[in-house]
Amino acid sequence: MIIRNIADVKTVEWGNGLSRRFLLRSDGMGYSVTDTIVRSGSKSRLEYRNHLEACYCIGGRGEVIAMDGTSHPITPGTLYALDQHDPHYLVADPYQDLRLVCVFSPALRGDEVHRLDEPDFSHY
Numbered sequence: 001m002i003i004r005n006i007a008d009v010k011t012v013e014w015g016n017g018l019s020r021r022f023l024l025r026s027d028g029m030g031y032s033v034t035d036t037i038v039r040s041g042s043k044s045r046l047e048y049r050n051h052l053e054a055c056y057c058i059g060g061r062g063e064v065i066a067m068d069g070t071s072h073p074i075t076p077g078t079l080y081a082l083d084q085h086d087p088h089y090l091v092a093d094p095y096q097d098l099r100l101v102c103v104f105s106p107a108l109r110g111d112e113v114h115r116l117d118e119p120d121f122s123h124y
Contacts, residue, residue, distance in 0.1 A: 002023070002027060004022050004023075006022075006035060009021055009035075010024070010110050012111070014036075014113050015044065015115070016039050016042035016044045016092075017036060017038045017042065017092075018036070018037045019034045019036045021034050022034065022035065023107065024108055024109065025110070026109075029107060030105065030107060031105045031107050032103065032104040032105075032108040032110075033101065034102045034104070035099070035101055036055070036100045036101075037099055038090060038097060039092060040060075040092050040093060040096050040097050040098075041092060041094045043089055043090070043091045044091075045088075045089055046089070047085065047086070047088070048082060048085055048104070049085055050106075051085075051105060051108070052083060052104070053081070053102055053104050053105075054079060054082070054102065054103045055074075055079065055081075055100040055101070055102045056079045056101045056102075057074045057075060057076050057078045057099070057100055059076055059097070060092065060093060060097050060099050061073070061074065061092075061093040062074045062090065062093055063090075064080050064088050064091075065090075066086065066088055067088070074098065
């Protein structure tokens with residue numbers, strides 16, 4: 001059995017927020033669970049080429065924007081899943097952080113970070 005408290009997990013500055021990584025590859029579960037903060041007013045170009053990701057909003061507001069320009073509002077109680085390794089924009093409300101619980105498959109190593117200053121979508 002694995003028991004972890006947010007005060008004891010690996011925290012990574014991923015570019016536009018923090019990712020508190022509760023489960024990693026080394027835990028042997030086959031997936032990762034993170035508690036992710038997306039900083040207010042930020043817009044991130046993201047793509048997960050090696051992972052599928054599902055995110056469940058537990059706080060704040062924002063939107064995920066698909067490559068065709070379709071915007072999907074993200075509010076507490078909303079889940080979005082990137083089931084096709086979808087490149088997307090993740091935008092946090094200008095006045096409040098967005099907080100997501102995310103699941104990655106396969107599991108993250110734990111040291112992955114985004115490179116948001118590059119011209120392409122940040123990926124890992």
